[in-house]
Amino acid sequence: MTTEEKIARRKLSLLDLAQELRNVSKACKVMGYSRQQFYEIRRNYQTYGSSGLLDKLPGCKGAHPNRVSPEIEQAILDYSLQRPTHGPLRVSQELALRGITVSSGGVRGVWSRHDLLSKHDRLLRLEREQKDRALELSDEQIRLLERFSPEFRERQIEVHHTGELVAIDTFFVGTLKGVGKVYLQTVIDCFSRFAFGRLYTSKMPVTAVHVLNNDVLPFFEQHAVRVETVLSDNGREYCGRPDNHPFELFLQLEGIEHRTTRVRRPQSNGFVERLHRTLLDEHFRVAGRTTWYESVEQMQEDFDKYLHHYNYERPHQGRMMNGRTPSQAFIEGIVEQPEPATEDAA
Structure with missing residues (x-):
């Protein structure tokens, strides 16, 4: 059971107790609510039913009117994948050169919705995007891997019986x-x-x-x-x-x-x-x-x-x-x- 469901159940218990005691003040005192809160809870319950008992945070009715468009949001995400270490102001200025107008605050808002506020989170996103990508290694890269990577250094010659090698x-x-x-x-x-x-x-x-x-x-x-x-x-x-x-x-x-x-x-x-x-x-x-x-x-x-x-x-x-x-x-x-x-x- 989530926290919101527990709170809604407590509000419903308040309404049941008030009806059982036939005394709103005593029920509010027992449950720890004010009379004003009681009447708001009862009004929401009578209007919306059990869903009216759930707490609704500001902004839950829909997207903020000043939120950037989906196209700009995707452009910010694409640029952050290419340059994950750039800050919001740098991203805003770079996108402006491409004809995309967005403030540094708008960039931070997009990052916040996608859990990319820190440079570390954006670098991890780049790793996740690249881990399944097939790469063609040059001879120099293979040589360096064999020199420094434990996975390459610890390779063994497989021999199965005496005299084989x-x-x-x-x-x-x-x-x-x-x-x-x-x-x-x-x-x-x-x-x-x-x-x-x-x-x-x-x-x-x-x-x-x-x-x-x-x-x-x-x-x-x-x-x-x-x-x-x-x-x-x-x-x-x-x-x-x-x-x-x-x-x-x-x-x-x-x-x-x-x-x-x-x-x-x-x-x-x-x-x-x-x-x-x-x-x-x-x-x-x-x-x-x-x-x-x-x-x-x-x-x-x-x-x-x-x-x-x-x-x-x-x-x-x-x-x-x-x-x-x-x-x-x-x-x-x-x-x-x-x-x-x-x-x-x-």
């Missing part, structure tokens, strides 16, 4: 005195986060082939799992002419699809990039300060020990890992491989 990347570890620059060829199964790594003094294509041929593929074959796709950046050690590039030729011979990331977008290979940070924080930055390395073989020996800890003992907190070790996720992610088709003997 294996990421590889070259990582500069540092310079070893007497040896030179040391590079790490890192390989990670994107589903289980099971990692492989081997240190080299160069980043030639043969190093990428070596780590796949000697470490990665034998391990997958041992578990009867096929590597379907290898994801890499566009570095020279991974990309080249398919007919004479060692890495490209090796993948073709093994029947593995080669997929590359977008240029200058390391986020496209986020699994291996995040692994590099883990290797730095948990191994290289610690081992480099506690051990005096004299050869790459000595570094590789300590690194293999850490990889065993990473793969078999360290709980992983990555997406969809739920605290499992990479070796557990590797085994649980193995799906039954389809058997190769064989020709029936004649």
Whole structure:
């Protein structure tokens, strides 16, 4: 029940009480009305019935005679949608240049009827009008969205089973005195986060082939799992002419699809990039300060020990890992491989 209906019901109770007591003064005293109010209520009730008991505010009989025309009102609303931050005087002056005469007070009256008195309300109206509008984004706008929008930053590579996608990347570890620059060829199964790594003094294509041929593929074959796709950046050690590039030729011979990331977008290979940070924080930055390395073989020996800890003992907190070790996720992610088709003997 609304407030107006409650007041009308109280007025009707006043009339009933006066008739029951046969005394207007006593009924008005009980209900809290004056005698003048009683006679006005009774006159309205006798003239208009129950609707006469409702309070009628000034101006309810129709539109104010000085209200702007519907055409001018629509022009004000359209202009406020285009320029929501302009005040009433500015709107009045701008519309006057278009041949529409309206005062700043008239503009405020239109805004008041449409709940647009504040600049914030007019900006919200603009947002509501634009939210369902389809926009064509330029390449620059897409780049800025991907850089600053959490919705774009938090996109993930979808991998469903072990061996579906294996990421590889070259990582500069540092310079070893007497040896030179040391590079790490890192390989990670994107589903289980099971990692492989081997240190080299160069980043030639043969190093990428070596780590796949000697470490990665034998391990997958041992578990009867096929590597379907290898994801890499566009570095020279991974990309080249398919007919004479060692890495490209090796993948073709093994029947593995080669997929590359977008240029200058390391986020496209986020699994291996995040692994590099883990290797730095948990191994290289610690081992480099506690051990005096004299050869790459000595570094590789300590690194293999850490990889065993990473793969078999360290709980992983990555997406969809739920605290499992990479070796557990590797085994649980193995799906039954389809058997190769064989020709029936004649």
